[in-house]
Amino acid sequence: MSDDTPTPRRIGVFICHCGGNISDYVDVEQVRQAVAGEAEVVTAKTTMFACSDAAQQEMTEAITQDNLDGIVVASCSPKLHLFTFRAMADRAGLNPYRYVQANIREQCSWAHRGEMPAATAKATAIVRAAVARAEASEPLATMRIETQPRALVLGAGVAGLRAALALADMGLTVTIAERAQRPGGWAATFGRTFARDRSGAEMVEELLRRVHEHEHITLFTGAELIEKSGSVGDFTAVLRVANGDTVTLNVGAIVVATGFQDYQPTVGEFGWGLPDVVTLPQYKRMLDAGQGLHRADGRPVKTVTFLYCVGSRQGEEVERPNRYCSRYCCTAACHAGIVSAEQAPGLHQVHLFRDMRTYGKYELLYEEAQRAGAVFLRWDPEEPPVVASDAGGLTVRVKDRLLGGEELEIPTDLLVLVTGMVPRENATLLNALKLPLGGDGFFNEIHPKLRPVETVANGVFIAGTAQGPKTIAESVASSLAAVSKTAALLLKGYVDLEPFVAEVDEERCTWCGKCLDACPYKAIEKVAVAGKEVARIIPALCKGCGGCALPCAENAIDVKGYTDEQVLGMIDALLEEAAE
Amino acid sequence: MSAPPGVHASGPRILVFSTNNISDPGIDLAGSAHMHYPASVVVISLPCSSGVKPSWIVHALERGFDGVFIAADGGDCAYLSDCTDRTGKVVQEAQRLLTERGGDPRRLKMAAVCSVCAESFASHMEKFHAALAKLEPASAGGSHG
Ligand SMILES: Cc1cc2nc3c(=O)[nH]c(=O)nc-3n(C[C@H](O)[C@H](O)[C@H](O)COP(=O)(O)OP(=O)(O)OC[C@H]3O[C@@H](n4cnc5c(N)ncnc54)[C@H](O)[C@@H]3O)c2cc1C
Numbered sequence: 001m002s003d004d005t006p007t008p009r010r011i012g013v014f015i016c017h018c019g020g021n022i023s024d025y026v027d028v029e030q031v032r033q034a035v036a037g038e039a040e041v042v043t044a045k046t047t048m049f050a051c052s053d054a055a056q057q058e059m060t061e062a063i064t065q066d067n068l069d070g071i072v073v074a075s076c077s078p079k080l081h082l083f084t085f086r087a088m089a090d091r092a093g094l095n096p097y098r099y100v101q102a103n104i105r106e107q108c109s110w111a112h113r114g115e116m117p118a119a120t121a122k123a124t125a126i127v128r129a130a131v132a133r134a135e136a137s138e139p140l141a142t143m144r145i146e147t148q149p150r151a152l153v154l155g156a157g158v159a160g161l162r163a164a165l166a167l168a169d170m171g172l173t174v175t176i177a178e179r180a181q182r183p184g185g186w187a188a189t190f191g192r193t194f195a196r197d198r199s200g201a202e203m204v205e206e207l208l209r210r211v212h213e214h215e216h217i218t219l220f221t222g223a224e225l226i227e228k229s230g231s232v233g234d235f236t237a238v239l240r241v242a243n244g245d246t247v248t249l250n251v252g253a254i255v256v257a258t259g260f261q262d263y264q265p266t267v268g269e270f271g272w273g274l275p276d277v278v279t280l281p282q283y284k285r286m287l288d289a290g291q292g293l294h295r296a297d298g299r300p301v302k303t304v305t306f307l308y309c310v311g312s313r314q315g316e317e318v319e320r321p322n323r324y325c326s327r328y329c330c331t332a333a334c335h336a337g338i339v340s341a342e343q344a345p346g347l348h349q350v351h352l353f354r355d356m357r358t359y360g361k362y363e364l365l366y367e368e369a370q371r372a373g374a375v376f377l378r379w380d381p382e383e384p385p386v387v388a389s390d391a392g393g394l395t396v397r398v399k400d401r402l403l404g405g406e407e408l409e410i411p412t413d414l415l416v417l418v419t420g421m422v423p424r425e426n427a428t429l430l431n432a433l434k435l436p437l438g439g440d441g442f443f444n445e446i447h448p449k450l451r452p453v454e455t456v457a458n459g460v461f462i463a464g465t466a467q468g469p470k471t472i473a474e475s476v477a478s479s480l481a482a483v484s485k486t487a488a489l490l491l492k493g494y495v496d497l498e499p500f501v502a503e504v505d506e507e508r509c510t511w512c513g514k515c516l517d518a519c520p521y522k523a524i525e526k527v528a529v530a531g532k533e534v535a536r537i538i539p540a541l542c543k544g545c546g547g548c549a550l551p552c553a554e555n556a557i558d559v560k561g562y563t564d565e566q567v568l569g570m571i572d573a574l575l576e577e578a579a580e
Numbered sequence: 581m582s583a584p585p586g587v588h589a590s591g592p593r594i595l596v597f598s599t600n601n602i603s604d605p606g607i608d609l610a611g612s613a614h615m616h617y618p619a620s621v622v623v624i625s626l627p628c629s630s631g632v633k634p635s636w637i638v639h640a641l642e643r644g645f646d647g648v649f650i651a652a653d654g655g656d657c658a659y660l661s662d663c664t665d666r667t668g669k670v671v672q673e674a675q676r677l678l679t680e681r682g683g684d685p686r687r688l689k690m691a692a693v694c695s696v697c698a699e700s701f702a703s704h705m706e707k708f709h710a711a712l713a714k715l716e717p718a719s720a721g722g723s724h725g
Contacts, residue, residue: 546631
C-alpha cells in the first residue's frame with residue numbers, strides 16, 4: 001500500500017521451544033533453517049521461552065542491532081502473548097503492528113503430536129505465512145479515544161450492587177439498571193446463608209442503603225437496556241425504564257451482572273410434578289419463613305430427602321444437557337440440612353449425592369451436617385435414583401454405591417431436588433449487547449484464566465453469576481475484578497483502540513453506497529475528494545470486521561492488517577512447501 | 581507451478597479461514613486438548629468471517645489448496661448479528677466465481693465453529709479431508725493450476 005516502505009524489508013524471526021511444548025513435536029531448528037533462507041529474513045533464531053524477559057531482551061537487541069522493520073514470534077496462540085510482544089516491539093522502537101504472531105503451539109505442535117515431519121512442515125508454512133504478513137505490514141498507530149467517567153451496571157443483585165458501590169467510591173458516576181421491580185436479586189430473598197449464616201436479605205438491605213445514599217449512583221428498577229451504540233470509552237446506552245419511557249446515557253463502560261435462574265426440572269424428572277416434591281429454592285423459602293416444615297396436606301414433615309445434582313452435570317440422557325457443575329448447590333444443601341436440624345429437632349434427613357463438592361472451607365459444613373444427623377448416600381449416574389408415589393406417599397429407590405450397589409427404598413415426606421443454576425433468559429439484552437455466549441449459555445470471558453471478566457466487546461465486562469455458577473463470595477470477587485478493569489479503563493481518561501479498521505482506496509471507489517448499507521455501525525461516510533464522491537471510513541466507529549468489503553464491486557476496501565496483499569501473500573507462503 | 585492437488589504427503593491441503601475471537605479459540609482448544617485432525621490443515625485468522633473475500637478463496641484453490649473451509653462466527657459474532665447470512669453470501673459468491681472458472685464448488689465448505697467447538701472443528705476437518713481425497717485431483721486448479 002504505502003511506498004515509503006524501504007525495500008527490501010528486514011524481518012527477524014524468533015521460534016520458541018516453549019520448554020518442550022513445541023520442540024518435542026516440531027523440529028524447531030529445521031523450521032529456523034527453512035525460514036532463515038527467505039530473502040527478507042535477516043535474522044532467525046530459536047529460543048527456549050520467547051515470553052521470558054531474557055528472550056524479549058534478545059529480541060529488542062536484534063531489532064536495534066539488525067535494524068529490523070518487522071518481527072515474527074512463532075510460539076503460542078496470540079490470545080496469550082500478543083500484547084506482551086507488541087509492548088516488546090514498542091520498547092525497541094519498532095512499530096508494534098509490524099510484529100506478527102505465528103501460532104505453532106495450539107495450532108500445530110499440540111494438535112499434531114507424534115507426527116514430527118508433518119508438524120515441522122506445517123510449522124514452517126505457518127512461520128513463512130507470518131513472515132509474508134510482516135513483509136506487507138505497515139506501521140499503524142492506535143486511535144486515542146477519550147473515555148467518559150461513567151459506568152452502567154446491569155443487574156442489582158449482590159454482584160451489581162457491590163460493583164456499583166466500588167465504582168462510585170472511586171469517583172465514577174454509576175447508573176444501575178435492574179430489570180425486576182425489586183432490586184437485590186436472589187440474595188435479597190434469602191434468610192441465613194453460608195458461609196457465616198448472615199442473612200442474605202440483611203446483607204442486600206445494607207448494600208441498598210449505601211447505594212441510595214451514594215451521590216454518584218442512580219438506580220432504575222423495572223429497567224432494561226434496549227440499545228447500545230458507540231464504542232469502548234464512549235457508549236450510548238438506551239434504557240427502557242419502569243413507566244415505558246426511555247433514558248439515554250453516555251457511559252464509558254458497561255458491567256453485566258444479570259445473574260442466573262434456578263433450573264426448572266421437567267415434569268417427571270426425579271418425581272417433579274408430584275406433591276411434596278420441591279426444588280431447593282422452594283425449600284429454602286420454607287426454612288426462611290420459619291413456620292415449620294409441612295407437607296402439601298398440612299401434616300408435619302418427619303423425613304426429608306435431598307436429591308443432589310438435578311439440572312447439573314447432565315449427560316446425553318437429556319437433549320441439551322447442562323454439563324457443568326453448579327458449584328453452590330452441594331454446600332447450599334448441606335447448609336439447608338444444618339438449618340433444618342436446628343429448626344426441626346428429630347427430623348430425619350437423607351442426602352442423596354453424586355459427588356460431594358463442598359470445596360475449600362465449605363467442607364466444614366458437610367461435616368457439620370453429618371454431625372447434625374443427616375445421612376449421606378452416594379448414587380451412581382449410571383443408575384440414578386427413581387422417585388415413585390402411591391397412596392402411602394413418596395419413595396425414593398436408590399442404589400448406594402458405598403453399600404456395594406444394594407438397593408434401598410427410602411420413604412420420604414418431602415423430596416428436595418437440589419437444582420442447579422442456569423443462565424437467565426435475556427433476549428433483549430443479548431440483542432442490544434451482541435455478546436457471545438459460552439457453550440453453557442452463560443456470558444463468556446475472553447480468557448478463563450488470564451482475562452476472566454473481559455468480553456470480546458471492548459469496554460463490556462461480566463460479573464457474578466451472569467458468567468457461570470458462583471457463590472455470593474465468588475460473585476462479589478468477580479464483580480470487584482470487573483470493577484478494577486472498568487476503573488482502570490475509565491480513570492485513565494483515554495483508551496487506545498486497535499488500528500485494524502477498514503480503509504477505502506479512493507481511486508478505486510466509485511461511490512455506490514453499498515458499503516454504507518452493509519455497515520451496522522454507521523462507520524462509513526460519503527465525502528468528496530477532488531470533485532469525486534467516495535466512501536470514507538470513520539475510524540473511531542469502525543470495528544474492523546470487514547463486512548463492508550463483500551458488496552464492493554471495485555474491491556476498494558481492505559481491513560488494515562488483513563489487506564489483500566497480506567492475505568494473498570500468506571496464502572502463497574503457506575503453499576511454498578508444495579512448490580519446492 | 582504448484583504440486584498437483586491430492587499428492588501432498590499428508591493428503592489434501594486445507595486452508596481454514598478462522599476468526600480471532602470465535603473460531604480461532606475453538607481451533608486452539610482442539611490443539612490444547614490434543615484432538616486429532618490432519619496436519620495438512622492450516623489456518624489464517626481474521627476479525628470476522630463475513631470479511632473473507634471470495635477472491636482469496638479462489639486464489640487459494642487455484643494456487644494449490646485442495647479445499648477451503650470457513651470456520652464461521654455463526655451466531656456468536658460480536659460484530660454482526662447477521663454474520664451467518666453474510667458469510668453465506670461470501671460462500672455463494674466464491675462458488676459462483678469458482679464454477680465460472682472451471683473449479684469445483686465442493687472444495688469450499690463453511691460451518692460455524694464456536695470458541696469452544698474444538699471437537700466439532702476436528703471432526704469437520706477429518707470429514708472434509710476425507711471428502712477432498714475422493715475428488716478428482718485436477719478439478720480445483722482449473723486452467724490456472
Ligand atoms: C437456593 C439457593 C441458595 C443459595 N444459598 C447461598 C448461600 O447460602 N451462600 C452463597 O454464597 N450463595 C448462595 N446461593 C448463590 C447466590 O444466590 C448467588 O451467588 C448470588 O445471588 C449471585 O448474585 P448475582 O448478582 O450474580 O445474581 P442475581 O442474584 O441473579 O442478580 C442478578 C440481577 O440482575 C437482574 N437482571 C437480570 N437480567 C437483567 C437485565 N437484562 N437487565 C437488568 N437487570 C437484569 C435480575 O433481576 C437480578 O436482580 C444460593 C443460590 C440459590 C439458588
